[in-house]
Amino acid sequence: MSLRGKIQAGVIALASASLVAFLGTWEGQGQNVVYADKLARGLPTVCLGITRHTSPFPVVVGDYWSAARCDQVEQLVIQKGQLQLADCITNQQVGQNTFDALSSHSHNVGVPSTCASRAVGLINAGRIADGCQALAWAADGKTPVWAFVTNAQGKKEFVRGLHARRLAEADLCREGL
Template identity: 45%
Template sequence: MTDRSNAIKAGAGLLAAAALATATFLTNWEPGKDPGLVYADKLANGLPTVCKGITKHVTTTPVVVGERWSPEKCQAEELAAIGKVQAAVLRCMRREPPLSVLAMATSHAWNNGAGNTCASQAMVAWNAGDWALGCQRLSVSDGGSLVWSYVRTGRTLPDGKPEMRFVQGLANRRAAETTNCLEGLPK
């Protein structure tokens, strides 16, 4: 067996373990009042959302407001979608990450999109091998400002940029991602 095939096996095992860790983490942040009922997410400008945050961005299954998904469908769709998001995040990483980094990078991508996570300063740090700095950058910029805790209001500022509104719940989620990411790093 070549070193390359061993790395692929390790990657598959890492993906499976991180999928479970991500699904567990999402339970605290995407529970919904009625997880099987598809609703229009106000923070995402009415984007149809179901279960633990499933949207058209993470699944090919139609997500239609008002439909009801069974617990079994939620679980199957969530695990498939988490695996897809994790694979996208892992493709951006130049080094095999610790489990906690991949799980929290996936949570971040689940909430913000894999492209945004891949283009983030957290990913820059992880690709340089600085796992702790990358974890910190999930919630706070190097200058100390909260990041990834804002949503667009739908209005445009005079300079042409979108107006943003701070959301404490997003700041709390980012802080929890940072904490979980750091706690899982090798000592």
């Protein structure tokens, strides 16, 4: 059964409670006022990482979003991203935790980037544990990945918080393997 088939059969949940809680840890639980995300070069962000790139509504710094609106748009955004992500995961052995970890990653860096990642390549090749490791580490096992931002001078800077998120995603990805 394909990953899409598992979703349709209810074996894999979209916007699972554990994923939403996990995103809350990393995306700012209770951010009802739109803010300029410093790590995203001032990109207006609200709720659990909703931006103009993902929201069907305008996201304007200073605007207030009710908890109900956040919940509604978060569900929409998370599920839409997960359905796109499911199309690039060909390994039928992927379980909920691995899917949730990849969903968190793609929620943060974008579905196209996650789908093109070494992590998804390894997972699709049947090397799930190695793919989980690749969410946080380069092939050498020592160099952090997906934990850098480009500063105003155009230089990449390591962000400890992003690496902590990548490590947590890798741990979640491996749970239950």
